[in-house]
Amino acid sequence: MRGLLPPSESWLDATAVVESYRPPPGRFVRANFVHALDGATSVDGASAGLGSDADHQVFTVLRAWCDAVLVGHGTASGEGYGPVGADAEVAELRAELGRPADAPVVVVSRRASLAPGDRLSAPPTVLVTCASADPDRRSALTEAGVQVLVCGEDDVDLPAALDALAARGLEQVLCEGGPSLVRAAVAADVVDELCLTTAPLLVGGAAGLLGDHGLPTPRAVRLVQLLEEDGVLLARYSLR
Template structure:
């Protein structure tokens, strides 16, 4: 992998790649997506068909820097999410960076759809839901050890959820989607950075990183970094709050 912006072009080893994605100190919300040249964010309903070795390394680095991984319930179910400390490569990288071995997965679900017995229904998991979700379901999940955060009345209040996570020391949050959650986060003005991998292929037929709905108004972004490997582009964009 080599750097294109800032100029230089020198190869990046594992240490340099981790340093290239080091977040600023304090609260920081970044999102990570992979998409095709035509904007499709999935192939056959999953993002795996767009991935590459370089994309996996960036994915691992972003998880290594995160205090928590934020994901919508639908994406967690479709992609087979498990705990972060279940990935030995990420755990090793986190240790090399002086980070704790694991980071909680924070599942966002307006209906509290996570169920006791699910793969993520464990003490390391957070569930962010709203007051209109089933109270008995929330009690059952809390009894299973899940940290249940009720943020908002009829829908999830993402700014309040991020405040609640920060109050528990989870300031560096990595949003891994899906598109509906990312769109809501951008619309709420809580995203600081988008890390976007562009795969050199045309997929077609699938919504992009914001899904199939627009934003209330366009969100300006600024390109801050661009890397390349085997025709795959790895960009970092700063978003204005």
């Protein structure tokens, strides 16, 4: 990869890329997303069609730095999410950075849709739901070893959820979508940084980064880093 902002005199090696994504200490929420030039966030319903070696490298780095991965149930189900530590490349890099080999996947679901027996329905998975979710389902998930956090009455209260995660030592949170969750997180003002990969593709016909709904008010962001490899742009935007 080469650095466009700040500019680099030579190509960045793997170590330099890892260091460029080192998060600040304390509570920090990143959202990571890949999209096409026209804003599409999937090809045939999955984000894998937009992927590249550069995007995969940054995906691995971001997962290596985080304490927890935050994801909506629809994305976790549709993308076949499993334990973070099951990815040997991520686990190896986490070990090199002195991090635990695994990090919990935190599934957000207003209806507690995660089912006992699912790939993620075991420790260290965390489910964030709300009080209106079926209490029997919540109890069954707890018995299966899922840590269930009730945050909000009729919908998930994301600020309260992040407070609860931080109280459990999970301060560095990586939000991986989907669009509805990213929109809700930005609207709730809990996202500190957006890591956005732009694939050199035109797809069309798919929802954008924030889904089909706009924000209450436009949100200004500041570009703090831009890398490039084979036409793929990897940007970091600060929302603070």
